[in-house]
Amino acid sequence: xxxxxxxxxxxxxxxxxxxxxxxxxxxxxxxxxxxxxxxxxxxxxxxxxxxxxxxxxxxxxxxxxxxxxxxxxxxxxxxxxxxxxxxxxxxxxxxxxxxxxxxxxxxxxxxxxxxxxxxxxxxxxxxxxxxxxxxxxxxxxxxxxxxxxxxxxxxxxxxxxxxxxxxxxxxxxxxxxxxxxxxxxxxxxxxxxxxxxxxxxxxxxxxxxxxxxxxxxxxxxxxxxxxxxxxxxxxxxxxx
Numbered sequence: 283x284x285x286x287x288x289x290x291x292x293x294x295x296x297x298x299x300x301x302x303x304x305x306x307x308x309x310x311x312x313x314x315x316x317x318x319x320x321x322x323x324x325x326x327x328x329x330x331x332x333x334x335x336x337x338x339x340x341x342x343x344x345x346x347x348x349x350x351x352x353x354x355x356x357x358x359x360x361x362x363x364x365x366x367x368x369x370x371x372x373x374x375x376x377x378x379x380x381x382x383x384x385x386x387x388x389x390x391x392x393x394x395x396x397x398x399x400x401x402x403x404x405x406x407x408x409x410x411x412x413x414x415x416x417x418x419x420x421x422x423x424x425x426x427x428x429x430x431x432x433x434x435x436x437x438x439x440x441x442x443x444x445x446x447x448x449x450x451x452x453x454x455x456x457x458x459x460x461x462x463x464x465x466x467x468x469x470x471x472x473x474x475x476x477x478x479x480x481x482x483x484x485x486x487x488x489x490x491x492x493x494x495x496x497x498x499x500x501x502x503x504x505x506x507x508x509x510x511x512x513x514x515x516x517x518x519x520x521x522x
Contacts, residue, residue, distance in 0.1 A: 301330070301331060301334055301394065302365070302387070302390075302391070303387075304323075304326075304386055304387065304390050305326065305330065308322060308323065308326045309386070311326075312386075312461055312465075313457060313458070313461060315436070315439050316457055316460040316461035316464055317460070317464070318432065318435060318436040318439060319461050319464045319465055319468075320389070320417060320420070320422040320464055320465070320467075320468040321413075321417065321422075321432050321433050321435070321436035322436050323386075323389055323390065323393065323465070323468070324393065324413040324414075324416040324417050324422075324433065325413050325433060325436060325437060327390065327393035327394070327397065327413070327416060328397070328407070328408060328409075328410065328412045328413045328416070329408075331393060331394050331397050331407070332397055332406075332407040332408030332409070332412060333407075333408050334394075334397075335394070335397040335398045335400065335401040335407040335408075336401050336406070336407050336408055338358075338398060338401065339354065339398070339401035339402055339407075342354055342357070351402055351403045351404065351510070352510070354402035355398075355399050355402035355403060355506055355509075355510075357402075358395060358398035358399055358401075358402055359395065359399065359499075359502040359506075361398075362391055362392070362394055362395035362398065362498065362502075363395070363495060363498050363499055363502065365391050366388055366391050366392065366395075366495060366497075366498035367495045367498075378455065378458050378459065378462065379458060381462055382458050382461055382462040382465065385462060385465040385466040385469050385471060386465050388465075388469040388471075388497075388498075389420070389465050389468045389469040391498070392420065392468075392469060392470075392497075392498055392501050393416055393420075395498065395501065395502060395505065396412075396415065396416055396419055396420075396501065396505045397412060397416075399502065399505040399506055399509055400412060400415070400505070400509050402509075403506075403509040403510055403511070403512065404512060405509050405512060413429075413433050414426050414429040414430050414433060415508065417429040417432070417433070419501060419504050419505055419508065420468050420469070420470070420501060421467075421468075421470070422467070422468050469497060470496075470497025470498070470500065470501065471497065
C-alpha cells in the first residue's frame with residue numbers, strides 16, 4: 283500500500299502505523315511552498331498527531347494509574363528514538379526524491395515525539411501553541427514570537443494555495459532541493475546543504491543513525507526540559 287507520489291514518479295510506502303506517514307496533502311503543500319515547509323509540517327502535526335498523543339497518554343494512564351510523568355515521557359522517547367533510528371531510506375526511492383522523503387519522515391517522527399512528551403507531562407498536545415513549540419524545539423526559529431509569525435504566514439499561504447494554487451512554473455529539481463534542505467535542518471541533519479549537494483543521481487540514499495538517533499535524542503532532552511512540570515513559556519524575543 284502506498285501514499286501519493288511526492289514528485290510525480292516515486293511513491294511513499296505506507297508504514298504499518300498510519301501516523302508514521304506524512305499525509306499526501308502535506309507533501310503537496312510543502313512542495314508548493316518549500317520556504318515554509320517546516321511551518322506547514324508543524325501545523326499539520328498538531329492537527330493530526332496532537333489528538334493521537336492525547337489519546338495515547340490517556341490510555342496509558344488508564345492502564346497504569348500509578349505511572350509518573352517522567353516514566354511516561356521516557357516511554358515515548360524510547361519509542362520514537364527507535365523509530366527515528368530506522369527512518370532512513372524509508373521511501374525506497376533513489377537520489378534527491380528519496381532523500382527528501384526520508385528527512386520529511388524523520389521530521390514528522392520527531393514532531394510525534396515532542397507531542398507525546400507534552401502529553402506525558404499533562405500539556406495539551408493538540409493546542410495550537412504546540413506548533414510554535416515544535417519550531418523552536420527543532421531550532422527552525424529561536425523564539426516563540428518569530429515562530430508564531432511564520433506560522434501565521436504559512437497558514438495564510440495554505441488558504442491562498444487552496445483557492446488559487448501556488449505551484450507556479452519553478453523547476454521541480456530546485457523546489458525539491460529547497461524542500462529537502464529546509465526539512466533536513468528541521469530534523470537536525472547537520473550540514474544539510476553539503477549533504478544534499480553530494481547526492482549522486484541514481485544512488486540510493488540512507489540517512490542512517492549518524493543523524494537520526496543523536497538529533498532525536500537531543501530534541502527529546504529539550505522537550506522534556508520544556509514540558510516537565512507542565513506548560514512553560516518559550517522565550518518570546520531574542521535577548522539584546
